[in-house]
Amino acid sequence: MHPAYSIIFFTVLSGLGYGLAAVLGLGVLDAAAISTRVAHVLALGMIGAGLLSSTLHLGNPQRAWRALSQWRSSWLSREGVMALASFVPLTIAAGWSMFSGEAAPIAGVLGAAMAMVTVYCTSMIYASLKSIDAWHTNLTSACYLAFSVSGGLVGASFFAFLAGDGVARVLSICACVALGIAWLLKLRWRRRTKTLVPLSTPESATGLGSMGRVRLFEPPHMTANYLTKEMGFKVARKHADKLFTIAVLLGGTAPALFLVGAMLAAPGAMPVMAVLLSGAAFAAHIAGLFFERWLFFAEARHSVMNYYGS
Amino acid sequence: MTSLPEQATPKRLGLVIDLDVCVGCHACVVNCKEWNTGGYGAALSDQEPYGADVSGAWLNRVHSFEVGEAEQARIVHFPKSCLHCESAPCVTVCPTGASYKRSADGIVLVDEDKCIGCGLCAWACPYGARELDLAAGVMKKCTLCIDRIYNETFEEVDRVPACVRTCPASARHFGDFADPASAVSIMVAERGGIDLMPEQGTRPVNKYLPPRASKPLKDSSSLLAESTEGATGFFAWLDGMLDRI
Numbered sequence: 426m427h428p429a430y431s432i433i434f435f436t437v438l439s440g441l442g443y444g445l446a447a448v449l450g451l452g453v454l455d456a457a458a459i460s461t462r463v464a465h466v467l468a469l470g471m472i473g474a475g476l477l478s479s480t481l482h483l484g485n486p487q488r489a490w491r492a493l494s495q496w497r498s499s500w501l502s503r504e505g506v507m508a509l510a511s512f513v514p515l516t517i518a519a520g521w522s523m524f525s526g527e528a529a530p531i532a533g534v535l536g537a538a539m540a541m542v543t544v545y546c547t548s549m550i551y552a553s554l555k556s557i558d559a560w561h562t563n564l565t566s567a568c569y570l571a572f573s574v575s576g577g578l579v580g581a582s583f584f585a586f587l588a589g590d591g592v593a594r595v596l597s598i599c600a601c602v603a604l605g606i607a608w609l610l611k612l613r614w615r616r617r618t619k620t621l622v623p624l625s626t627p628e629s630a631t632g633l634g635s636m637g638r639v640r641l642f643e644p645p646h647m648t649a650n651y652l653t654k655e656m657g658f659k660v661a662r663k664h665a666d667k668l669f670t671i672a673v674l675l676g677g678t679a680p681a682l683f684l685v686g687a688m689l690a691a692p693g694a695m696p697v698m699a700v701l702l703s704g705a706a707f708a709a710h711i712a713g714l715f716f717e718r719w720l721f722f723a724e725a726r727h728s729v730m731n732y733y734g735s
Numbered sequence: 736m737t738s739l740p741e742q743a744t745p746k747r748l749g750l751v752i753d754l755d756v757c758v759g760c761h762a763c764v765v766n767c768k769e770w771n772t773g774g775y776g777a778a779l780s781d782q783e784p785y786g787a788d789v790s791g792a793w794l795n796r797v798h799s800f801e802v803g804e805a806e807q808a809r810i811v812h813f814p815k816s817c818l819h820c821e822s823a824p825c826v827t828v829c830p831t832g833a834s835y836k837r838s839a840d841g842i843v844l845v846d847e848d849k850c851i852g853c854g855l856c857a858w859a860c861p862y863g864a865r866e867l868d869l870a871a872g873v874m875k876k877c878t879l880c881i882d883r884i885y886n887e888t889f890e891e892v893d894r895v896p897a898c899v900r901t902c903p904a905s906a907r908h909f910g911d912f913a914d915p916a917s918a919v920s921i922m923v924a925e926r927g928g929i930d931l932m933p934e935q936g937t938r939p940v941n942k943y944l945p946p947r948a949s950k951p952l953k954d955s956s957s958l959l960a961e962s963t964e965g966a967t968g969f970f971a972w973l974d975g976m977l978d979r980i
C-alpha cells in the first residue's frame with residue numbers, strides 16, 4: 426500500500442495525542458504544575474493536527490462532515506464520531522486543569538476511555554479490510570493501542586520530570602514496560618505478515634487455477650494507474666528489514682535507555698539531565714513510530730495486485 | 736445508507752464474461768469510457784492525456800494472463816469491471832453513505848455528491864474495481880450502465896451496458912441472475928460459471944465462464960509442412976527431387 430504522509434502523520438500524531446490525553450485524564454500528573462497544563466494543550470494539539478492531516482488526502486474535504494453519518498457500518502465513520510465526541514471530555518479536563526490547576530476526574534477518566542475507543546476505531550479502519558492480509562488481524566488493533574499507551578506514558582514521563590514530580594519514576598517504569606509490550610506485539614505482527622499465506626492468489630483472482638499457474642502476460646495499460654499507485658507500492662525486503670531495525674532502535678530501545686538514564690539522574694542533583702533524557706526518549710519514540718507506520722503501509726500487499734503480476 | 740440491503744434483492748443484475756470468447760480487443764474498455772465519461776456523474780478524467788505518463792480513471796480494464804505450463808500454456812484475456820457483489824465490502828466501509836447497493840436490483844453505485852474521496856472503498860474492494868477520479872476527487876466505478884439499461888428512449892437492443900453492446904465477440908452478456916430462466920443464469924449453469932476470489936466472501940454477482948478445454952499440442956496431427964505423404968503430380972516430383980539432394 427502507498428504510504429501516504431497525510432495518513433502516517435494522522436495515525437502517529439493522533440495515536441500519541443490520545444495516549445497522552447488518556448494518561449493525563451487519569452490524573453497521574455500534578456494538575457497544578459505548569460508542565461501538566463502544557464501537556465494537556467500538547468495532547469489536544471497532536472490530536473487536532475492528526476485529524477486535520479487526515480483530511481488532506483480527501484478528494485473533497487469540504488464534505489468531510491458527511492463522514493459522521495455511517496457509524497452503523499463504517500469504522501472510518503465511527504472513528505470520526507468518536508474523535509469528535511471524545512473532544513468534549515478531553516477539552517473539559519484540559520480546560521479545568523489549565524484554569525483551575527485541579528484535576529477533573531470524571532471528565533478525565535471518561536476522556537481517557539473514549540480516547541482509547543477512538544484509537545481502536547482507527548485501528549479497525551485497517552484491521553477490518555479483508556483485501557489486505559497484513560492488516561486483517563486483531564494484532565493490528567493491539568499494536569495501535571499499545572503504541573498509543575506507550576507513547577502516552579513516555580510523554581507523560583517527560584512532563585513529570587519537567588515538573589520535578591515524584592511520580593516520574595513510576596511513570597518511567599510503566600513506560601518501559603509498555604514499550605516492551607508494544608514492540609513485542611509489533612514483532613509478532615510483522616512475523617505474521619512475513620510468513621502469512623496470501624488469502625487470494627492470481628489463480629483464485631482469475632478463477633483459472635484449475636488450468637494451471639496464472640501469470641500476467643499484459644497489463645491493461647502501459648502506464649501506472651490509480652490502483653497500481655495506491656496499492657502497488659513495494660519496498661525492497663532488504664530495505665524494509667533495515668527500516669524495521671531502525672524503527673525498533675529509535676522507537677523502543679532508545680527511549681527505554683533514555684528513560685532509565687533519566688530515572689538514575691532524577692533524584693536530587695540532576696533534574697535538568699533527567700528532563701533532557703526523558704525529552705530525548707519522547708522524541709526518539711515519535712521518530713521510531715514514523716518509521717513503524719511507514720512500514721505498516723509499505724509492507725502491506727493488496728489483493729488487487731494479483732491482477733497486476735506483483 | 737452504507738448498510739447492505741437486508742434481504743436478497745429481487746433482481747440481481749450483472750454481467751457474464753466469457754473467457755473462452757474474449758479476444759482482448761479492448762473495445763469494451765473504450766466504449767465503457769466513452770459512454771460513462773458523458774453519462775452518470777463526473778466525467779472520467781485523464782491525467783497528462785498526451786504526455787508520456789498518461790493515466791486516468793477507467794471502469795473496466797482488460798488484463799491478459801498466461802495460464803498453464805510450457806506446451807499447455809495459453810493466453811486468456813480477462814476483462815474486469817465491478818462485480819456488483821452481494822456482500823459488497825466497498826459499501827459498508829463508506830463513511831458518508833455515498834456508496835450504496837440498490838435494494839431493487841443490486842446495482843452498486845456511488846452518489847458523487849456525497850463522496851468525500853477518501854478512497855477507503857477502493858481499498859476494501861479486493862478486485863480493484865473502483866478508481867478515484869483525480870480531477871473530480873470522487874470515486875468512480877461501473878454503474879452497470881444504469882443510464883442505458885432502464886432508458887426507455889432507447890431501442891430495446893440498446894438497453895444493455897455499453898460494454899455488452901460493443902463487444903464484437905459477444906464475450907459479455909447482461910441479465911438478471913435472480914431469474915433462473917434468464918439467458919445469463921442458463922449460461923452460468925451450463926458452462927460452470929465461476930466467482931472471482933470466492934475466499935474474500937464478497938459473493939460477486941458477475942460470473943466468469945472458463946475457457947473451454949483445448950486440445951493439447953502434442954495430440955494435434957503433425958503440421959502439414961512436415962508431411963509430404965499423398966502428394967501427387969508436380970509436388971510428388973518435387974518431393975522426390977528434393978529428397979535426392
Ligand code: SF4
Nearest residue numbers: 817818819820825860
Ligand atoms: S467488485 Fe469491488 S467495487 Fe464492485 S461491488 Fe464488489 S467489492 Fe464493491
Ligand code: SF4
Nearest residue numbers: 829850851853854856
Ligand atoms: S471514496 Fe467516496 S464512496 Fe468511497 S468510501 Fe470514501 S466517501 Fe465513500
Ligand code: SF4
Nearest residue numbers: 767816877879896898
Ligand atoms: S456495464 Fe457500463 S460501466 Fe460497467 S463496465 Fe460495462 S460499459 Fe462500463
